[in-house]
Amino acid sequence: MSEIEISTEWVKVDNGVELYSKTYSPQSPKALVFFVHGFVEHIDRYTLIFPLFAQAGYKVFAFDQRGFGRSAHEKPGNPKPGLTNWKLALGDIQKLMGQYSEKNAGLPMFLMGHSMGGGLTLGAVTRKPSLKLPALRGVVAMSPLILLTNPPPNFLIRFVNRCKNVIGGLTISPAINPVDRTHDVEVQEAIEEDVLASKTATLGGVSDMLRYGSLLLSRDYVNYPANTPLLIAHGDADNLNSFNASQEFIDKVTARSKQLKRYPGARHELFMEADQLKFEVARDVIAWLDNVLDEPVPVSANVQATSKLHHRLMSSSDNRDRFSLRKLYSVEGAVCVVTGGASGLGFVISQTLVANGVSRLYITSRKSEQLKQAVKELGSINPNCRIEYISSDLSRKAGVDAVVSYVRSRESRIDILVNNSGATWGAPLGDFPEAKGWDNIMALNVKASFYMVAGLAELLEQGKSSSEPAHVVNVSSVAGITSDVSSGGLLAKDSGSWSYSASKAALNHLTKTLAHTLARKHIMVNAVLPGTFATRMTRHAVANNKDHLLSVQPTGRYGDDSDIAATLLFLVSKASAHVTGNLLILDGGAAL
Template sequence: MTDTPYSESWLAGPRNTIFYTRRYTPTSTPKALLVFMHGFIEHIGRYEHVFPSWRDRGISVFTLDQRGFGRTAEDKQHRSKDSSYGKTSDEDQAKDCEWAIKAARIGMDSVPTFLMGHSMGGGLVLSFASRPEFEPTVSSLSGVIATSPLIQQTHPTSPLLRAPGGLMSHVLPNMTIPAPVKADLLTHDAECNAAYLKDPLVKEKATLKCISDMFDRGDAILKSQYKSWPERLPVLICHGSADEVTSPMASNLFIEKIVASDKKLSIYEGGFHELHNEPNGVKEKLIEECISWVESHLPSSTPVARL
């Protein structure tokens, strides 16, 4: 392998948007494919310590800076004309997720495909798999993983306070407002939290439409979308019990509500929001659990990829 464990590409996606993408490719024929969606106001560069382990276990990883975030929104040379930081919507994110799966599977149709997301991305993948309009793409998935998914906030904003923002999102959808996330609530690792605050691709702002849709999507997941979860689609949710950003109780409620033959909620006692950045062996435990879960859901004889 080269010193850089991934390859980079700029790919044309929905609504004339060019996406910054990375692929972690094993040296041997991949036994599985993982498509990953990152969280709110962050980017895939924050996962450089996570995905080499997947690659080394023979799993190809395709991931991207989502619409409105990271280099997709900020790269001066490659970003699309209409792109700006925090500018996205639930509809756009769902279609982008569908596109990402299809793009990742090019030349890998015979490889079992898994969809994973963290925080905002976790809520996105749970919603995506529950929406009948995406069934043709969802049917290609062998499983879904969500870490600390944003279904509900741990301390939800009052509906009375949310209502004006929701109304304004229809009038001024692209109006940008502050959207801070307290860094010390992310992990128990002070250095990691400090790096988050200094990261030039982390900007604590987003559009009204982005924020309103993100919370509305979580409401819809628990109110109605869970009913459409495919019974045959396995799901793993990992959540820290001490997450003060997204609610572990909401994850538990979702798991209880869906009718799925293979579902698991893994609670990390005392874990904060970013389990993949937690010290003292927690991040290693999370990475191992997720990889092992994927491996346990592979057919006994995985087809060879057409590369």
């Protein structure tokens, strides 16, 4: 075991504040690690971990942030416990990193942070205007605060942020259960007794953490420097900070080297986990640092705002990745809403999204029991996806408004909206009912789609760009482009689905007008027009008319689940980023 030197120092930052710091120095350091701790904690909690980095050749600098640890309790005149915000915290990081880099000129530097510090770490390298940071060889975010696992309503965050100048200084005591932080019972007990781990915070500071964390996903991820390798380590049983948000962030950034290291069953504080896991995590991070140091340094590594276009032109491996199926058709980390998502083609669409890694899915239907069963089945496909259901009648505007309100209270953005809810009615021409046959069908098949888009447009627009747009898919029908009102032979001879055909024709035109209106907002709107599919709604009719239906199918078969799944993935992924206002016919050529 190599000797290490541990030294402490009070370092000056802005506004006359002095922060407590500790440095772990090996005899011959090969690189620097600048560490930013998390919320309601301090750097003396890492006395088992930082020596491991020093023994591996990494010189570690850590400091108690203003409002935390010894910086809050032992220096007269310093900010009181919990008194901080993102602007001050990022300013301190910028100043201290500059000082630390100057003192250790010539050594490559890594930036690493945990929880709140992980969010600040990601914020430091994606902030616009950019912070003046030393050149970085890599970034490590441990269980970063991007989104909370169980976030408060967005309206509450927005309210506090708007009133921050008035109420931002109010002190609160966030209820963070030590059990949610680690499996280690001794660490849980130590947290309760730790006088340096302030149990207080300000409304403004907490509001900043939540607001700027969410902006990492919706806006700032595009600023991540392409030539700076990124490691995010996160336990998938973290009940404080969202593992899915980490997954989504790693999927979105264009770093030349990026990795999400997942620890099954681990809770929030990976460096404080029970038994040997904490040491395993430390070894994993050290191994990652070693691998990054062994890689050749890109020509533009010391330029924080590296041109993405230049990087793509210079890197053939990146080009291969850009053109891969995984990249083009990925929906990983997406936040989705599917109306009518519990049965028929809607359930197939829900299964497709969940199976391909979306982070959150909201499904609607009128039938609560059907929704509960669907959520149970979908959860078995991907336990990491948060699935919620909303029971509502979308044929009434009040029902649509209820869905919109529910989603808006829980999300700051939506990536995919599939308007699938629909109904049909068949009756003879001379005996076609007005209320059930026309009013209900037009309300559900047309008006509901319009009001869903109108109500969620603001969330769909958040964080989108011309190359990474939001996607709206309206599930229409070939009935909207053909003159046959017998539903392909599924209805009795003297009956017709007059209103259904008209509603789908209206939906097709609505798709084009919405596409024209929303394109500038980076919201792509398309429709898929299925022909005959053997869903729960049509299974018996299809079976009874098998010979006739197959006789008009040039492909010799009906549509199946994989057909709608593949088409849906195209229309909601990067593959269709330049496709809008299109009516994609999915009928095997029957309408030709």
